[in-house]
Amino acid sequence: MEPLGSEETAPLDRELTSRTIRLTAAPDQRVALATAETPRTFWAAPGEATVVGSGSATTIRADGRDRFQAVQDAARELFSAGDVHAGALAARPRLFGGFSFHDEHASAGPWGGYPRAKFDLPRTQLTYTDDGTWLTVNAVDTDAERVERRLDAEVERLRSISSPDAGGGPPGIVDRTRTTSEANWRRSVTAATDRIAAGELRKVVLAQALRVTLARPLLLSDTLSRLGERYPDCYRFLIEPDDGAGGFFGATPERLVGRHGRTVETGALAGTTGRGETPEEDEWLAAELLADEKNVHEHELVADAVRTQLEPYAASIRAGERAIRRLATVQHIETPITAELADDVHVLELVEALHPTPAVGGLPPKEALRTIRDTEPFERGWYAAPVGWFDAAGYGSFAVAIRSAVARDDTATLFAGVGIVADSDPDREWDEVQLKYRPILDALE
Numbered sequence: 222m223e224p225l226g227s228e229e230t231a232p233l234d235r236e237l238t239s240r241t242i243r244l245t246a247a248p249d250q251r252v253a254l255a256t257a258e259t260p261r262t263f264w265a266a267p268g269e270a271t272v273v274g275s276g277s278a279t280t281i282r283a284d285g286r287d288r289f290q291a292v293q294d295a296a297r298e299l300f301s302a303g304d305v306h307a308g309a310l311a312a313r314p315r316l317f318g319g320f321s322f323h324d325e326h327a328s329a330g331p332w333g334g335y336p337r338a339k340f341d342l343p344r345t346q347l348t349y350t351d352d353g354t355w356l357t358v359n360a361v362d363t364d365a366e367r368v369e370r371r372l373d374a375e376v377e378r379l380r381s382i383s384s385p386d387a388g389g390g391p392p393g394i395v396d397r398t399r400t401t402s403e404a405n406w407r408r409s410v411t412a413a414t415d416r417i418a419a420g421e422l423r424k425v426v427l428a429q430a431l432r433v434t435l436a437r438p439l440l441l442s443d444t445l446s447r448l449g450e451r452y453p454d455c456y457r458f459l460i461e462p463d464d465g466a467g468g469f470f471g472a473t474p475e476r477l478v479g480r481h482g483r484t485v486e487t488g489a490l491a492g493t494t495g496r497g498e499t500p501e502e503d504e505w506l507a508a509e510l511l512a513d514e515k516n517v518h519e520h521e522l523v524a525d526a527v528r529t530q531l532e533p534y535a536a537s538i539r540a541g542e543r544a545i546r547r548l549a550t551v552q553h554i555e556t557p558i559t560a561e562l563a564d565d566v567h568v569l570e571l572v573e574a575l576h577p578t579p580a581v582g583g584l585p586p587k588e589a590l591r592t593i594r595d596t597e598p599f600e601r602g603w604y605a606a607p608v609g610w611f612d613a614a615g616y617g618s619f620a621v622a623i624r625s626a627v628a629r630d631d632t633a634t635l636f637a638g639v640g641i642v643a644d645s646d647p648d649r650e651w652d653e654v655q656l657k658y659r660p661i662l663d664a665l666e
């Protein structure tokens with residue numbers, strides 16, 4: 222990476238020190254997360270190393286309209302002067318976090334402690350790869366000797382952890398409150414389809430929130446482990462505010478964008494049906510979905526928008542075949558899209574260009590976002606927004622934070638949405654929202 226500041230312009234007290242060691246024995250991911258300091262980080266993604274982060278060596282926050290650029294600038298400064306011995310690529314320093322869905326976002330209610338952008342450099346990071354587990358200790362404004370002492374102490378601590386019991390299953394749900402009644406939903410969907418018919422909109426994704434009261438406190442380490450059993454091919458994440466109160470977590474099937482070298486991987490995921498009772502019924506539902514004009518149209522709007530947004534950056538773009546993505550509770554239409562970059566473009570620039578795709582926003586984007594703001598009676602917060610990580614080179618991986626919830630004390634707020642197009646039926650869309658709550662509801666009740 223091209224360092225931005227010279228020795229003089231990069232103040233010494235921002236210097237990053239990072240040390241890594243390969244562990245011969247490591248606690249499993251659930252135990253590592255259960256015993257981590259707040260704010261904790263968890264990231265598990267298909268084809269990637271799994272990361273458990275403990276505490277924060279430094280936090281980058283941005284609250285302005287230029288939040289994507291502001292995070293990139295702060296990270297460039299952080300990474301410009303460093304004493305980094307990573308040992309393995311996967312164990313290099315990375316910033317983990319995300320953004321709010323809307324540019325205008327209020328850090329209130331369940332979203333207290335969530336600014337418009339926040340990324341943590343974990344103080345201690347465990348990286349689980351196919352060929353071993355690595356421990357990394359990061360620090361800013363500390364001398365190398367202290368960092369090395371912390372590394373030794375952390376190896377000892379990890380060796381002596383006795384496994385906390387898995388908390389005895391899901392916490393259970395004692396009460397539920399919907400943000401949206403069926404009557405209001407019908408009115409909102411009909412208003413949206415009327416506007417689509419009038420040519421003011423082409424697609425809008427409307428969401429609902431569901432607040433549940435839990436019978437017992439939620440153990441997020443257990444919850445993420447349960448989600449991993451049912452959704453091994455999804456992006457599982459946990460982000461916490463600085464004080465650790467109010468974790469945002471989920472298991473999402475949707476990649477926003479990944480960049481490694483000049484290769485960009487993204488895709489379109491939109492169009493939904495349920496799962497069958499038997500393999501034959503699954504196949505029948507999948508075939509029906511792929512042949513359904515409304516769902517294919519809804520999907521193609523997303524695929525076209527992703528290709529168009531990537532074009533200015535790409536030397537080449539390739540879209541794969543439309544296919545079925547089968548999950549434990551639903552089936553989606555998916556089109557993988559890959560591109561080769563013409564230049565060295567930071568992954569956050571691609572995140573900004575793509576978010577929100579019409580899979581979670583709509584078309585035209587501005588009109589759809591205004592409709593979402595005017596219609597939804599709750600704050601989306603970080604729901605359906607980009608979550609993930611990036612490194613000093615501007616490489617990274619981001620998912621769309623759907624199939625998610627934010628939990629605080631004995632409550633959790635779940636979110637789920639659906640794409641509304643011209644011939645959407647309010648009752649069917651209502652049922653689809655309920656289906657999309659299932660991954661998180663099943664992990665809680």
Ligand SMILES: C=C(O[C@@H]1C=C(C(=O)O)C=C[C@H]1O)C(=O)O
Nearest residue numbers: 491492493580623637638639640
């Ligand atoms: C908005 C959500 O899902 C999105 C909407 C889909 C649809 O309308 O078919 C499918 C997958 C996601 O892109 C959600 O799960 O909350």
